[in-house]
Amino acid sequence: MFLFGLLGLAAMGGAAYAMGGIIEADDDxxxxxxxxxxxxxxxxxxxxxxxENIDEVEEASTGTIVSEFEGDLVVAGDDNTNILTGxxxxxxxxxxxxxxxxxxxxxxxxxxxxxxxxxIQGGEGDDVLHGEGEDDVLSGDDGDDKLxxxxxxxxxxxxxxxxxxxxxxxxxxxxxxxDAIVAHSGDIVTGGEGADSIHLNPEDDDDAxxxxxxxxxxxxxxxxxxxxxxxxxxxxxxxENENLTRxxxxxxxxxxxxxxxxxxxxxxxxxxxxxxSQLNALS
Numbered sequence: 001m002f003l004f005g006l007l008g009l010a011a012m013g014g015a016a017y018a019m020g021g022i023i024e025a026d027d028d029x030x031x032x033x034x035x036x037x038x039x040x041x042x043x044x045x046x047x048x049x050x051x052e053n054i055d056e057v058e059e060a061s062t063g064t065i066v067s068e069f070e071g072d073l074v075v076a077g078d079d080n081t082n083i084l085t086g087x088x089x090x091x092x093x094x095x096x097x098x099x100x101x102x103x104x105x106x107x108x109x110x111x112x113x114x115x116x117x118x119x120i121q122g123g124e125g126d127d128v129l130h131g132e133g134e135d136d137v138l139s140g141d142d143g144d145d146k147l148x149x150x151x152x153x154x155x156x157x158x159x160x161x162x163x164x165x166x167x168x169x170x171x172x173x174x175x176x177x178x179d180a181i182v183a184h185s186g187d188i189v190t191g192g193e194g195a196d197s198i199h200l201n202p203e204d205d206d207d208a209x210x211x212x213x214x215x216x217x218x219x220x221x222x223x224x225x226x227x228x229x230x231x232x233x234x235x236x237x238x239x240e241n242e243n244l245t246r247x248x249x250x251x252x253x254x255x256x257x258x259x260x261x262x263x264x265x266x267x268x269x270x271x272x273x274x275x276x277s278q279l280n281a282l283s
Contacts, residue, residue, distance in 0.1 A: 149175035
């Protein structure tokens with residue numbers, strides 16, 4: 001966390017101050033040198049301009065920070081409603097308090113919503129998203145992403161997304177609360193405590209979604225289907241693992257559930273594609 005030590009961002013009287021005002025680091029050096037001048041106020045709605053080799057910062061105090069520059073950005077919000085945007089590098093963004101919008105952009109980003117009901121979108125790359133606060137909406141987009149709803153009894157919406165890479169695998173963890181989780185080919189889902197709904201949209205040649213903690217009678221497995229006739233759904237125990245149950249749709253293995261003892265067809269529901277599209281529109 002060397003940037004925070006160098007940059008010295010601090011909250012003073014409800015406004016943000018950064019050493020030297022707008023900070024710009026060179027893209028062509030291994031380590032950027034930042035000269036600490038007298039603190040200058042950074043007004044609400046301003047941005048930080050940071051080069052490629054800056055990695056991490058903990059806190060700042062502005063209403064909105066939007067980066068418009070390439071590189072590995074480190075951006076921090078405050079207790080206001082922030083819009084925080086990364087770009088092409090491996091960004092680390094923390095929204096802190098209130099209802100934030102956090103957009104990772106390209107690169108392998110680490111995004112934290114903090115307190116509040118946040119909307120977090122990873123963008124391209126292998127991203128890690130943490131909702132943390134209230135009712136969050138997390139979307140991984142392209143890449144092998146890890147999504148965590150985290151603390152409290154908040155009701156989160158998590159979407160892995162297929163993206164352009166058909167081999168991408170997302171890890172979706174709802175945490176406590178009644179979560180809605182949209183999983184795609186090969187994703188690994190942990191709903192956590194609460195009555196969770198796990199949404200599938202199986203396509204030909206998709207790998208089965210793996211659900212680590214399905215609770216029959218409480219959780220729901222929702223399968224999107226647009227065919228003229230309802231498919232045949234079968235529940236089959238795995239031949240080698242007695243703790244594993246396979247969900248077959250017209251002979252295709254679409255989901256593998258661990259520990260789902262007592263699972264029946266009442267725990268599985270067909271939905272139309274429009275319902276799934278409405279849920280995806282939240283992310």
